[in-house]
């Protein structure tokens with residue numbers, strides 16, 4: 001079987017939200033290849049937290065079964081966090097159903113989630129080695145559905161400022177052109193992780209070997225591209241007027257600045273290049289713009305988020321444990 005759903009951008013393409021049905025209840029979730037928990041706003045949240053969100057009410061689902069005693073607690077790379085209880089229910093995405101999916105019900109959330117009222121929760125598409133359910137971690141939607149899919153894959157075709165697509169079980173030839181450039185992934189840390197041993201700056205920029213560069217992860221739930229400090233410093237050294245602005249939390253530059261192209265190695269065989277203009281992430285006003293490339297604050301991993309992914313067709317191959325990028329159709 002195969003399934004397909006829309007991926008709708010929030011402001012600045014900061015995240016993408018997709019329709020999911022849980023126990024017959026429609027919710028809008030943020031599909032996140034950088035985590036492995038499926039959690040939803042639930043009616044057990046204080047109304048001050050759930051105001052503006054759609055909440056899942058297990059008592060209204062005829063197929064929900066509590067997982068008594070199980071709990072979960074997650075802390076994300078951006079400092080957000082959530083905790084709660086667990087049950088099992090039927091989860092359908094684009095016509096594809098897992099009958100007995102672990103569904104995590106939030107009963108406590110950090111502010112960023114509360115304020116993000118279009119977002120009713122997250123659907124983790126990472127590897128369940130990092131699922132936070134205790135005392136027994138549970139599988140992701142993709143891991144559960146994989147054996148039933150025509151192909152053990154899902155693809156992300158996110159768009160810049162437009163509605164895109166997640167597809168499960170097929171690599172839709174209508175969505176890309178030319179070859180898909182694959183790299184093997186190492187899932188041992190729970191991510192779609194691969195080496196990124198070089199980068200390029202400028203059109204026809206020479207490839208700069210970076211043997212000490214941190215490995216990269218493909219993370220649909222991260223807005224920006226977060227790079228090792230020396231890489232991001234090398235880029236903005238080529239942008240006149242660029243500076244690190246503590247109050248804005250990163251590199252800013254004059255909106256009129258000329259931005260060089262930037263390419264990152266996807267494994268050792270392919271460099272994904274972003275045009276300079278695609279590096280302008282947000283106009284902060286007053287002629288100051290915020291960059292889509294920022295520091296990973298020494299996290300030891302480079303995070304290739306939506307600023308990169310929205311310019312490519314991305315293949316997450318759970319069968320062959322590989323990640324691939326292609327040009328969009």
Ligand SMILES: N[C@H]1[C@H](O)[C@@H](Sc2ccccc2)[C@@H]2OC[C@H]1O2
Nearest residue numbers: 032034076077078080112221222
């Ligand atoms: N994988 C990512 C995850 O999806 C988000 S969680 C999130 C927080 C607030 C609003 C929306 C989502 C967080 O930022 C980077 C990393 O952690």
